[in-house]
Amino acid sequence: MLKNGVIKVITSNKHKFDELDEMAKRNNVNLEWINAPKLEIQADSLEEIVRYSASIFYSIFKSPILVDDSGLFIEELNGFPGPYTNFVKRTLDNKGILKLLSGIKNRKAYFETALCYIDDKITKIFSGKVNGTIISDIRGTEGFGFDPIFVPNGSFKTFAEMKIEEKNTYSHRAAAFKKFLDFYITYRS
Template identity: 45%
Template sequence: MSDNIHKYEEVRAVARELGFDVQLMPGLKLEVQSDSIEEVSRKSAILAYLLVGRPLLVEDAGLYIQALRGFPGPYSSFVYRTIGIQGVLKLLEGTSDRRACFKSVTTVIYEPFIIVERGEVCGFITDSPRGSRGFGFDPIFTPEGSEKTFGEMSLEEKNRYSHRAKSVYSALSKLKKMMEQSGWGPGNVLKLG
């Protein structure tokens, strides 16, 4: 469901930590539109599972900017494609409130389990882009506790703060615990949607 190699690399690093192998599912993109990233993640995962019939993981995220009343939120991908980083910075011109949070929801379907977990990191929007790593709004977001933007961080650095790493880690940790309680072990392949 995702062709985003950057997202895949972030998720794969977390999954490996927990003993899971995650593979990319290029070409299959089912994204539900909603004002809720939880609904987008959960419904997209269920639809994808009905199509592929295999264990899978779907993660959806959004950038919520305080001065813009949470915009772009669940529409972050669309906003990035249409007005981009410069458009968002233009919307923030004249405001001193640069607070923002990245929020993520990960849904894992591994029958009979359906797990939905959240992750969040707050920080602020910079005045100009910094760094060329990551993707999307990473070059203008600095998490609390860091002076670097996500765009300036290595994958390992970003995953120490990342909303995505938090939601994926939480979902896969819960899955691992449930599997162990059921007498299963990880090592099976999850598809990334």
């Protein structure tokens, strides 16, 4: 039986931590933000990236770890930027993606998240996905990353126009974290 201890969430992105923490608190799960960049390997799979990073951080902290990696996959660009989303955000940003899609009618895209949980007994990956559309302008001030240009199916707002609680009803990260919570609540008891 696991103690109701603390899970260290490794991310340099406080917004990601806040999204997870909002859901964790409602489920009596204690998270601690470790402000560190995940150790990314060059890989074509989000799962490979988080598994590697989580195992490295577990070897450092020797306590339960949770690592997230998310990607934006644009249909017309054959899934680009995918697992290279963080690099593309830093180099092209929202305006660069909009420029790549200039004049293109097919704006379908999806966000996908892989979360890796590791402790002294298991390593387990949880995934979440949300389909949506890349709009043609930048809207909203909430969120981060490509949130200002992505509208999830079922909404007219970009993720950047939503508060955390509303975003968590749609988001890929929330879907993956919900799967984690369903597992963890049973696992720790």
